[in-house]
Amino acid sequence: MSEQxxxxxxxxxxxEALEKAAMQDEHMQDVHAQxxxxxxxxxxxxxxxxIFLMFVFAALCFWGGVxxxxxxxxxxxNAFSPHFDPNASAPKPVEISLYDRGAKVFRNQCxxxxxxxxTGVPGVYPxxxxxxxxxxxxxxxxxxxxxxxxGKIEVKGNSYNGNMPAFGPSGLALxxxxxxxxxxxxxxxxxxxxxxxxxxxxxDYSANYSARSTPWTAAELKEGLGPIPEAAPAE
Numbered sequence: 001m002s003e004q005x006x007x008x009x010x011x012x013x014x015x016e017a018l019e020k021a022a023m024q025d026e027h028m029q030d031v032h033a034q035x036x037x038x039x040x041x042x043x044x045x046x047x048x049x050x051i052f053l054m055f056v057f058a059a060l061c062f063w064g065g066v067x068x069x070x071x072x073x074x075x076x077x078n079a080f081s082p083h084f085d086p087n088a089s090a091p092k093p094v095e096i097s098l099y100d101r102g103a104k105v106f107r108n109q110c111x112x113x114x115x116x117x118x119t120g121v122p123g124v125y126p127x128x129x130x131x132x133x134x135x136x137x138x139x140x141x142x143x144x145x146x147x148x149x150x151g152k153i154e155v156k157g158n159s160y161n162g163n164m165p166a167f168g169p170s171g172l173a174l175x176x177x178x179x180x181x182x183x184x185x186x187x188x189x190x191x192x193x194x195x196x197x198x199x200x201x202x203x204d205y206s207a208n209y210s211a212r213s214t215p216w217t218a219a220e221l222k223e224g225l226g227p228i229p230e231a232a233p234a235e
Contacts, residue, residue: 124162
């Protein structure tokens with residue numbers, strides 16, 4: 001009988017604790033509901049960039065472009081030299097001689113067959129040194145380079161039967177300056193002593209023969225030759 005008041009007190013404390021917990025739980029729910037109402041609804045993708053920032057970025061790009069144009073010195077290697085003059089005209093490229101230009105073309109296009117010293121390969125590729133096909137009328141060797149050569153040809157007492165590719169517009173398409181250079185080179189190298197062939201001469205020959213669709217034969221090469229144009233003699 002003496003324990004009854006104690007049990008009543010415990011039950012009362014438990015109810016108060018439950019009521020307090022319920023009140024706290026309701027309070028937390030109210031706070032949570034308020035936060036959820038104030039929170040931005042989730043959405044996919046990225047937030048759009050503010051228009052102001054886009055204008056700032058565009059202005060920076062414009063300023064950077066103007067700065068580069070004004071102070072880049074045309075991106076020349078010496079732009080930051082203390083003696084650099086941005087208003088000075090750019091130096092003109094050094095123009096090499098036709099002979100030197102032709103030497104480079106020969107190494108890249110011709111030496112594999114005709115050999116570096118112009119000796120050719122016996123029975124396969126004819127020699128260029130000491131060949132009258134090379135040192136004679138400049139139109140002959142020009143015809144060969146522009147349109148190619150096919151069939152038998154006798155060079156320095158030996159017979160060759162092959163196919164020389166065209167290097168004119170219908171073939172490997174070397175420029176007129178490159179053609180003039182390489183012809184000048186082979187006419188003035190390895191003991192050959194012939195006049196140079198100018199770019200204008202090649203332009204004139206190309207105008208006559210660039211439309212030709214077939215290579216020359218040896219018999220055709222010396223037919224209908226025009227007068228030999230005046231050219232600077234070999235040095």
